[in-house]
Amino acid sequence: MTAPAEASTAREGAQTVRVELGERSYDILVGRGLIASAGDEIARLLSGGRVAVITDDNVAKAQLPALKASLDAAGIGHVTFAVKPGEPSKRFSTFEQLCDQVLEARLERGDAIVALGGGVVGDLAGFVAASVRRGMRFIQMPTSLLAQVDSSVGGKTGINSRHGKNLIGAFYQPGLVIADTAALDTLSPREFRAGYAEVAKYGLIDDADFFAWLEANHREIFAGGAARDEAVAASCRAKARVVADDEFEAGNRALLNLGHTFGHALESAVDYDGARLVHGEGVAIGMRLAHAFSARLGLCPQEDVARVEAHLKTVGLPTHMKDIPGQLPPAATLLDIIAQDKKVTRGALTFILTRGIGRSFVEKGVDPQEVLSFLTEELVEQI
Numbered sequence: 330m331t332a333p334a335e336a337s338t339a340r341e342g343a344q345t346v347r348v349e350l351g352e353r354s355y356d357i358l359v360g361r362g363l364i365a366s367a368g369d370e371i372a373r374l375l376s377g378g379r380v381a382v383i384t385d386d387n388v389a390k391a392q393l394p395a396l397k398a399s400l401d402a403a404g405i406g407h408v409t410f411a412v413k414p415g416e417p418s419k420r421f422s423t424f425e426q427l428c429d430q431v432l433e434a435r436l437e438r439g440d441a442i443v444a445l446g447g448g449v450v451g452d453l454a455g456f457v458a459a460s461v462r463r464g465m466r467f468i469q470m471p472t473s474l475l476a477q478v479d480s481s482v483g484g485k486t487g488i489n490s491r492h493g494k495n496l497i498g499a500f501y502q503p504g505l506v507i508a509d510t511a512a513l514d515t516l517s518p519r520e521f522r523a524g525y526a527e528v529a530k531y532g533l534i535d536d537a538d539f540f541a542w543l544e545a546n547h548r549e550i551f552a553g554g555a556a557r558d559e560a561v562a563a564s565c566r567a568k569a570r571v572v573a574d575d576e577f578e579a580g581n582r583a584l585l586n587l588g589h590t591f592g593h594a595l596e597s598a599v600d601y602d603g604a605r606l607v608h609g610e611g612v613a614i615g616m617r618l619a620h621a622f623s624a625r626l627g628l629c630p631q632e633d634v635a636r637v638e639a640h641l642k643t644v645g646l647p648t649h650m651k652d653i654p655g656q657l658p659p660a661a662t663l664l665d666i667i668a669q670d671k672k673v674t675r676g677a678l679t680f681i682l683t684r685g686i687g688r689s690f691v692e693k694g695v696d697p698q699e700v701l702s703f704l705t706e707e708l709v710e711q712i
């Protein structure tokens with residue numbers, strides 16, 4: 330059977346990655362210029378509904394006009410709600426305000442929330458979609474590298490709490506992900522680098538060849554063009570595989586948390602101050618720490634720790650806690666934050682450790698004293 334003409338519009342020249350989740354399966358479209366033709370894709374999914382676009386002020390300036398024009402051209406009614414850019418927006422008060430705005434606009438359960446932005450917007454808007462009227466349609470339109478390679482895929486949505494990062498939320502899959510790689514042209518170099526940490530993560534988890542490819546091709550990826558699109562699509566394929574195997578993180582999905590146990594504690598320790606540390610930077614430092622901690626436990630060769638650090642530094646990412654400007658709390662405080670991590674089971678710490686590049690694994694029951702000694706030694710560098 331031939332697909333209807335409008336079905337091919339946005340997909341022409343785009344790569345499609347399928348996330349196989351039974352009746353919750355969906356496509357990720359990756360390619361340049363997809364925002365301009367997103368209206369047709371959304372119209373096919375909604376058949377007649379309206380959308381609330383949730384975005385932030387930066388993305389509204391850079392990318393919203395193209396989306397609005399595309400929705401208008403497809404005859405889709407829309408309203409827009411923009412939040413302040415940055416991690417502090419992932420909080421209860423912003424979530425509450427957005428829920429009220431969506432309800433005030435009289436959107437129905439069959440209408441859609443469209444998240445146009447980075448991971449902050451995606452996580453926040455996804456939680457709104459999961460919550461308002463007990464679940465609205467949800468479409469991710471990621472505009473940061475981090476969101477295109479990671480946060481828009483897999484259905485983790487939520488907000489931060491004063492007790493820690495992402496502690497309140499829901500698993501709620503989108504019905505479609507539209508990743509317009511041309512949107513990355515307006516992203517700042519710092520935010521592009523931060524997103525690259527999550528790209529490197531896929532190599533470090535279980536794909537040493539991909540890590541070697543990144544070492545050889547990072548210049549092209551940062552420059553844009555085909556290598557960048559390939560890095561985005563390859564990352565989506567990697568994440569889609571993990572999520573399809575373990576949607577609710579009962580087992581190996583936790584591998585996607587490589588570097589995050591340390592990284593999240595650091596983000597929380599700086600009170601989500603993006604001037605000091607953004608998520609991807611925390612992940613970069615956390616991945617170096619995870620490799621160094623694994624080496625300390627006699628699991629990972631020192632050469633691999635050095636290679637991870639060298640690559641992250643080459644692209645301009647921080648790798649040590651001393652790279653974070655300002656004072657950090659003592660190791661005991663960091664450990665206390667880590668004890669609130671969602672991977673904690675019956676009080677026992679879980680870390681993603683590694684036997685080397687591409688050989689990470691989930692370790693339950695990690696000794697808190699080992700973590701404390703390790704963090705104390707790492708923090709000595711700080712002084």
Ligand SMILES: NC(=O)c1ccc[n+]([C@@H]2O[C@H](COP(=O)([O-])OP(=O)(O)OC[C@H]3O[C@@H](n4cnc5c(N)ncnc54)[C@H](O)[C@@H]3O)[C@@H](O)[C@H]2O)c1
Nearest residue numbers: 387391414415447448449472473475480485512515516608
């Ligand atoms: N749900 C998940 O699976 C998952 C995965 C990874 C990260 N996350 C979450 O994602 C968040 C980090 O996401 P992020 O790095 O995208 O941060 P972000 O959403 O804060 O975006 C980074 C900055 O770039 C700006 N921006 C985004 N796209 C732009 C564009 N095309 N042009 C110009 N400016 C643009 C934003 O306004 C913001 O200032 C964290 O809260 C993290 O916890 C979630």
Ligand SMILES: O=C(O)C(=O)C[C@@H](O)[C@H](O)[C@H](O)COP(=O)(O)O
Nearest residue numbers: 479483485494495582585586589671
């Ligand atoms: O999708 C996942 O699973 C991840 O762990 C991806 C991470 O990059 C992401 O930062 C995620 O939000 C962390 O989840 P959390 O459950 O540790 O809050």
Ligand SMILES: [Zn+2]
Nearest residue numbers: 527589608612
């Ligand atoms: Zn992450």
